[in-house]
Amino acid sequence: MKTACTCWFAAVMMVTTAHSIENRQTTAAAWEECIVNAEGNTYDSHPSAVVLDDGTSWIAWHAYRQDNDQVLARRIDADGNQGPIHIVSGQGKVHGPPTVTVAASDSLWVTWTAKVGDRWKTLARNLAGDEWSAIVAISDAEADAIYPAATTVGDGKVIVVWSGYREGRFRIWSRVLDHGNWRESLAVSSTDCDAYRPVVVADTGGTAWVFWDQYGGEKYAVYGRKVLPEAGPVERLSPKGRHCLTPTVIVTGQGLYVAWLRKADVIGSPGAISQWHTLETAVRRDDRWEMITDSKGNETAAELTYGLMAKIAPSPLATGGYTGRRTVPMLLEDGDDVWLLWERKADHRGSTPNVVGELLARPMRGQRWGEPVVLHEGRVDYHLAEPPRATDGKFVFLASALPRQNRRIYHRLVGDLNETTTFEQDQWVGWRPVDLPIESELTERREIQLDGKTYRLYWADPHCHSGLTADAEGEPDELTHYARDRAMLDVVVFTENDFIYDIPLTGYEYELGNLFARVYSQDGRFVSLPAYEWTSRVPGDPAAKISDPSTWTVPYKNRSFANHRSVIYPPTGGPAVRYPEVGNDIARLNQAVEAAGGITLTQHPVFRVTGHKVEVGLEVVAGWGSYIARRPQSFHEPLDQGFRLAFIASGDSHRRAPGLSGGLTAIYAEDLTAEAILDGLRNRRCYATNGSRIFLDSRANGAFMGAEAKAAQGKVTLTLRVIGTRPIVSAHLIRDGVEVKMFEGNGNREFSVEHEDSDLSKGTHWYYWRVAQQRAASDLPGNVMVAHGHLAWSSPHWVVVE
Numbered sequence: 001m002k003t004a005c006t007c008w009f010a011a012v013m014m015v016t017t018a019h020s021i022e023n024r025q026t027t028a029a030a031w032e033e034c035i036v037n038a039e040g041n042t043y044d045s046h047p048s049a050v051v052l053d054d055g056t057s058w059i060a061w062h063a064y065r066q067d068n069d070q071v072l073a074r075r076i077d078a079d080g081n082q083g084p085i086h087i088v089s090g091q092g093k094v095h096g097p098p099t100v101t102v103a104a105s106d107s108l109w110v111t112w113t114a115k116v117g118d119r120w121k122t123l124a125r126n127l128a129g130d131e132w133s134a135i136v137a138i139s140d141a142e143a144d145a146i147y148p149a150a151t152t153v154g155d156g157k158v159i160v161v162w163s164g165y166r167e168g169r170f171r172i173w174s175r176v177l178d179h180g181n182w183r184e185s186l187a188v189s190s191t192d193c194d195a196y197r198p199v200v201v202a203d204t205g206g207t208a209w210v211f212w213d214q215y216g217g218e219k220y221a222v223y224g225r226k227v228l229p230e231a232g233p234v235e236r237l238s239p240k241g242r243h244c245l246t247p248t249v250i251v252t253g254q255g256l257y258v259a260w261l262r263k264a265d266v267i268g269s270p271g272a273i274s275q276w277h278t279l280e281t282a283v284r285r286d287d288r289w290e291m292i293t294d295s296k297g298n299e300t301a302a303e304l305t306y307g308l309m310a311k312i313a314p315s316p317l318a319t320g321g322y323t324g325r326r327t328v329p330m331l332l333e334d335g336d337d338v339w340l341l342w343e344r345k346a347d348h349r350g351s352t353p354n355v356v357g358e359l360l361a362r363p364m365r366g367q368r369w370g371e372p373v374v375l376h377e378g379r380v381d382y383h384l385a386e387p388p389r390a391t392d393g394k395f396v397f398l399a400s401a402l403p404r405q406n407r408r409i410y411h412r413l414v415g416d417l418n419e420t421t422t423f424e425q426d427q428w429v430g431w432r433p434v435d436l437p438i439e440s441e442l443t444e445r446r447e448i449q450l451d452g453k454t455y456r457l458y459w460a461d462p463h464c465h466s467g468l469t470a471d472a473e474g475e476p477d478e479l480t481h482y483a484r485d486r487a488m489l490d491v492v493v494f495t496e497n498d499f500i501y502d503i504p505l506t507g508y509e510y511e512l513g514n515l516f517a518r519v520y521s522q523d524g525r526f527v528s529l530p531a532y533e534w535t536s537r538v539p540g541d542p543a544a545k546i547s548d549p550s551t552w553t554v555p556y557k558n559r560s561f562a563n564h565r566s567v568i569y570p571p572t573g574g575p576a577v578r579y580p581e582v583g584n585d586i587a588r589l590n591q592a593v594e595a596a597g598g599i600t601l602t603q604h605p606v607f608r609v610t611g612h613k614v615e616v617g618l619e620v621v622a623g624w625g626s627y628i629a630r631r632p633q634s635f636h637e638p639l640d641q642g643f644r645l646a647f648i649a650s651g652d653s654h655r656r657a658p659g660l661s662g663g664l665t666a667i668y669a670e671d672l673t674a675e676a677i678l679d680g681l682r683n684r685r686c687y688a689t690n691g692s693r694i695f696l697d698s699r700a701n702g703a704f705m706g707a708e709a710k711a712a713q714g715k716v717t718l719t720l721r722v723i724g725t726r727p728i729v730s731a732h733l734i735r736d737g738v739e740v741k742m743f744e745g746n747g748n749r750e751f752s753v754e755h756e757d758s759d760l761s762k763g764t765h766w767y768y769w770r771v772a773q774q775r776a777a778s779d780l781p782g783n784v785m786v787a788h789g790h791l792a793w794s795s796p797h798w799v800v801v802e
Helices: 476-486 507-520 586-596 632-640 674-682
Strands: 043-051 057-065 068-076 099-104 107-116 119-128 144-153 157-166 169-178 194-202 208-215 220-228 243-252 255-268 273-285 288-291 330-334 337-345 357-365 373-384 394-400 410-416 431-433 447-450 453-464 491-494 527-529 531-534 565-568 599-602 615-622 646-649 664-669 686-689 695-700 708-710 716-723 728-735 738-744 750-757 763-773 791-794 797-801
Touching (some): 043 394, 043 410, 068 107, 068 507, 099 144, 099 157, 194 243, 208 255, 208 476, 220 255, 255 330, 273 337, 330 373, 357 394, 453 565, 453 674, 476 491, 476 507, 491 507, 507 527, 507 531, 527 674, 615 632, 615 791, 646 791, 695 763, 695 791, 695 797, 716 763
Parallel strands (some): 119 144, 144 194, 169 194, 220 243, 453 491, 491 527, 615 646, 708 797
Antiparallel strands (some): 144 157, 157 169, 208 220, 243 255, 255 273, 273 288, 330 337, 447 453, 565 599, 646 664, 695 716, 716 750, 728 738, 763 791
C-alpha cells in the first residue's frame, strides 16, 4: 500500500514477520516521495533510514504515547509501496532513538538505548529475511550506555558504539558482531575526559573509524580513532582552543570527512550573553587532518545565526523556537564532491509552532568550499538516509510536517543537487567574543546567622532548557557543564517542557535529563536536580472545560493562557505527570510531587495558584523579562489571598545560556546538597535577582525574609543589608502591594537601612524589598535579557498584628 488510513497501534502488536529485505541490486533508483507514518496515534521522532541498491528504504523511528516509548520500523519500496509497521523494542517504558543498519543483502540491525530498571543499556535486534531475532544487550551490564551508533564493516560484520558511564566517567565503547558472534566490548576514548555522541564509519576495505566529542574541563573538542582492523591512536580533529561538538562523518573515494558544530561565547552591547554557532569540516589525507577552507582561507563553512540567535544591531531582534534541528551538520557524497548540509529556520521571526525550515547545502570541491545553496524548504527536522550518497544528483532524505494534534508526520523525499536556489548569508553584527566566566561579576561566598545556625548563599537557575525541550537547542551534558563552569552556578535545574507545540516530552528525554542531573551532582561542589516543566494551558473562557484539548493544542482556543510550573524533585526523582495525560488536572500533579518529596514553582506573569503545600515560590523575573514589574498584580494578589510563597528568578533560557540569561535565585542553605537547597526553597530562605549576585539580608523584627514576624502594638522594624556588584542606587519597601518608602543609595556597593513601620491595622501584612544598583539593564525582546542585571527582590515577610 502507498497510503494508510487505519489505526495500527493495537493491531501492529501482532506483527511478527517482515517482508524480505533482500537487496535486488537494480542499477538506478526511481524513488517515489511518500508519507512514512500516516497510520497510528503515536508521536514519532528521531527517524533513521537506510536505502538499498534497488531503492527500497527501511526506516526506524522513536514513538511515544501515554508515558511509553517504542522503537518502530517499516519497509517502503522505491515506488512507495509500504510494508507493515513493526514494533522492534521489547518491554519497558523508556526507549531511545534507533539506528538502522544493513548488515548483508538479507539482514539489517536496529540499535537503540533503553532504560531497564535503573540501568541504561544499548540494545540491538536483527531482521534476517523475514524473521526478527531476540533483542541483544550490547553494552556491559555494570555501566549506563547511551547515544548508540552502528555501521556495517565489510561482509558479515557490524560495529556498534556508544557512550558508557562507569566509575564516574563517560567513555566511548565499541563492540563488533563478527559473522554472528559478538566480540568483547572495547574502550575507544581515553579515561581523562568525559566523551559523548559517537559516530562510526567504515570504508569498503574494512577499515572503521569512531569519532566523538569530549569535555576537557573548559571546552568540548572532537576526537577520533581507527578501531578496525586494528586500533590506532586517539587523534584530535578540532583545532585547539575551539569549542566543538556533535561530529558527523562520511567516507568517500576522496577521503574521510568529519564535520562538527563550533560554538563561541559572545556578548552583545547591552550585556546579553549568547553563543555564536558555526559549522566546520576536516578531511583526513596523508595520515593527517586538514581543515576545509574557502578560496580566502576561511575555515567557517556556515554561520548559524539567522533563526537561531537574536540580532543585536542595529536594533535588537529576537527569534523564537523551532521544531527542527538548527545545529546539526550532515554530509552527503556526490561523485568526487562532498556536500555539507544543515537546516535552518526559514523565518527569523516566525512563531515556533508555525514556522517551517530550509535545507541548506555547501559543496566541497577538492579542498575548497563552493557557494552555499538552498536545497529544500517547507518542512522541518531534516535527516539524510544512509548511505548519504547522491545518484545523478538525487538523494533520499526524511523531513516532517509541522507537529499537529500530538503527531509528527514524516515524508520520504528526494532531493536534487541540480535544482537549487541561491542562498545569501545574513550579516549579524553587534556581538563580540567574551571569556567566561566574567570574573568581575562573581562574588565571594557570603553567609548569615539564623537561630544559631550558619547559612551560606548559593546561586541557582531553577528553570532552564536544553535540546531535550521541543523548541530549544543545546546538548544536556554541554549545558550542565556551561552552568557549572561558565556561569559558575551552584545549582541548576533543567525543566524540559512536558507537552508544548503538540510535542510531548518522551520517556527517553525525561529520563536522559535525569541521568545527567544524577551523575553531575556532587555534594559541596554542584547540585543538579531532576525536574521538568508542567506546560499546562487553562481556558480563560469560563464555559470551557479545563480538560478540553483544544485549549492546549495549536491554535489554542478558549482564550487559553499558560499555567506552567517548574516541577523539581529530590535526587531520587519522581514521575513526569504530563498534563494532557491527566486531563490537565493540576491536583494530580500536586499529589505526585508531594509523594515524591518535590516542590513546584510558578512560571511567567500569568498563572493560577493552587495553595498546595508543594507550591513554594513565584517566578518574578526570568529571561523573558521582569514579570513583577510588568504585572505586579499577578504576584500581589496571591499574597493578599494569604498564600505564603517565596520570590524566585530564573533564566528560562531556550537559547543555551543557563545561569547567564537574566534571572538568578539566591538560596540560603546550610550546605550545598540537594536536601539543603530544597529546604531553603521550601522555607523561603531565598530571593530573586535579574542576573547579578546581589547580597540581601532582610529581616522584620529579627525574623528573616520568608518567615512570619509578630508586631506588638502594630509596629514592626524592618532592616535591610545589601552588598551589590555595583553601587546601590535605591531600596524600595513595598507593603501590601503599595510602595511605602524609598531609600536612596549612598554611592557604595554596601548599603544598610532600618525602617520602623507603625500604626498597622490588625491582621497579616506582607512586605518585600526591591533593590536597584547602578547600570540599569536594557529591556530586550523575546528570550534575551542582560546577563547581569541591576535589580533584586527579597522574598516577602509576613507581619502579624494581633
